[in-house]
Amino acid sequence: MLAYVLRRAAYGVLVVLGVLLLLFVLFFQIASPDDVARRALGEKALPEVIEQWKANHGYDRPLWPWQDFSNNMLFEHYRSMLTFDFGRSDADDVVITERLRQGVGPSLALTLPLFVAGISVGIVLSLFVAFFRETYIDRVGVWLCVLGMSVSILLYIMGGQLVIAQWLRWFPISGFDPDPSVVGRFLALPLVIAVLSGVGGDVRFYRTVFLEETNRDYVRTARAKGAGEIRIMARHVLRNALIPILTRVVVAIPFLFMGSLLLESFFGIPGLGSITVDAINGNDFSTLRTMVFIGALLFIVGQIATDVSYALVDPRVRFS
Numbered sequence: 001m002l003a004y005v006l007r008r009a010a011y012g013v014l015v016v017l018g019v020l021l022l023l024f025v026l027f028f029q030i031a032s033p034d035d036v037a038r039r040a041l042g043e044k045a046l047p048e049v050i051e052q053w054k055a056n057h058g059y060d061r062p063l064w065p066w067q068d069f070s071n072n073m074l075f076e077h078y079r080s081m082l083t084f085d086f087g088r089s090d091a092d093d094v095v096i097t098e099r100l101r102q103g104v105g106p107s108l109a110l111t112l113p114l115f116v117a118g119i120s121v122g123i124v125l126s127l128f129v130a131f132f133r134e135t136y137i138d139r140v141g142v143w144l145c146v147l148g149m150s151v152s153i154l155l156y157i158m159g160g161q162l163v164i165a166q167w168l169r170w171f172p173i174s175g176f177d178p179d180p181s182v183v184g185r186f187l188a189l190p191l192v193i194a195v196l197s198g199v200g201g202d203v204r205f206y207r208t209v210f211l212e213e214t215n216r217d218y219v220r221t222a223r224a225k226g227a228g229e230i231r232i233m234a235r236h237v238l239r240n241a242l243i244p245i246l247t248r249v250v251v252a253i254p255f256l257f258m259g260s261l262l263l264e265s266f267f268g269i270p271g272l273g274s275i276t277v278d279a280i281n282g283n284d285f286s287t288l289r290t291m292v293f294i295g296a297l298l299f300i301v302g303q304i305a306t307d308v309s310y311a312l313v314d315p316r317v318r319f320s
Contacts, residue, residue: 005308012300017078019296024077027289033059033073039283040090057090057286081293091284099275099287100294106176107259107271110187114194115256119249121195122202123238129203130210131233141203148200156197157266160189174268190263209244213237243310250306254298258291 027036036059037050045053054060058076062068065075080087086096129141165173171189213219214237222232259273268274272291279287 005304008304008307012304015300016297020078020081020293023081023289023292024074027285028063028073028077031285036090036283036285039285057088081290086290087286089279089284090286091279091282096287096290100272100290103259103270103272103275104257105178105271106269107264107273108256109178109183110190110263110269110271111256111259113187114191114260115252117191117195118198118202121199122206123245125199125203126206126210127233127238130207130214130237131229133211133214142207145200145204145207148196149204151197153193153197153262156193157262160193161266164189164192174266176267176269186267186269190260190267190269194260194263205248206241206245209241210237213241216240246309247306250309251299251302253305254302255295257298258295 033054034050037053038045041049041053051060059073061071061073061076063073065072079085084097086100088095089099125141129138132138132141161173164170171185173189176186177183210233214233218240219232219236222236223229227236257272258276259269259271261273261277263269264271264273265277275287276291278284279291
């Protein structure tokens with residue numbers, strides 16, 4: 001397994017290098033440093049002000065190594081990203097690493113409970129409808145799942161803020177307070193909305209996986225030995241369905257650190273998702289480039305962790 005992990009890690013490094021090259025082309029070849037400076041300073045900024053801003057942010061170097069091998073933006077781009085020296089924001093000169101450190105806590109406060117609640121609710125409901133397969137309970141459950149998947153999360157957010165927060169006044173409409181005594185009130189509404197908006201797709205996926213397992217030979221053998229249906233679903237079907245579940249779950253774990261773009265933006269949670277949205281709205285190229293790189297890096301790590309986890313839950317899986 002160690003050789004496999006090292007080989008996948010080597011592939012991951014190559015992918016990261018390719019992602020960094022693509023980021024550089026998108027951010028600096030399509031949008032030139034002059035364009036970045038004008039978006040930060042305004043279209044009416046004087047040329048000398050633009051040149052000074054470019055010099056302060058390191059955008060005055062040549063783009064490619066063949067223009068200046070020892071001092072070019074491509075080399076600096078790779079150096080800063082790979083050493084996690086992300087520099088300062090183009091919008092307000094705040095150190096990006098400090099801003100990321102401040103945003104990780106609020107993002108994890110939202111995404112960790114959402115991750116646990118989403119998996120738990122999805123698996124329990126999926127086992128329930130799979131247990132009553134080919135009955136009216138199964139059909140109604142599938143119909144409700146398709147209906148829930150067809151509704152945009154924006155409608156869930158606006159409806160939840162209107163009904164639960166504004167009319168019923170159970171929770172605040174938006175805002176965030178890290179105080180442990182009150183933080184739950186600010187996170188409860190986005191958690192409920194996120195679980196409701198995502199449970200339809202989760203149940204549809206997990207239900208399909210469970211129904212495939214119920215037709216396996218080992219399930220028929222368990223029934224022939226007199227095992228009850230509840231025992232079969234909870235002990236046999238769920239255990240043998242872990243690989244497709246892990247594929248969906250483990251890949252999502254790295255993105256817990258990235259937060260949720262829509263939820264954080266609509267509910268005023270100062271996490272990494274909100275930082276990304278603010279960077280897009282404020283033409284903050286350095287922060288946005290950093291967030292895209294971190295997202296790609298976490299996705300690669302999640303892919304490797306998914307493959308490794310297969311062998312941990314299923315002894316039949318072997319890596320060659």
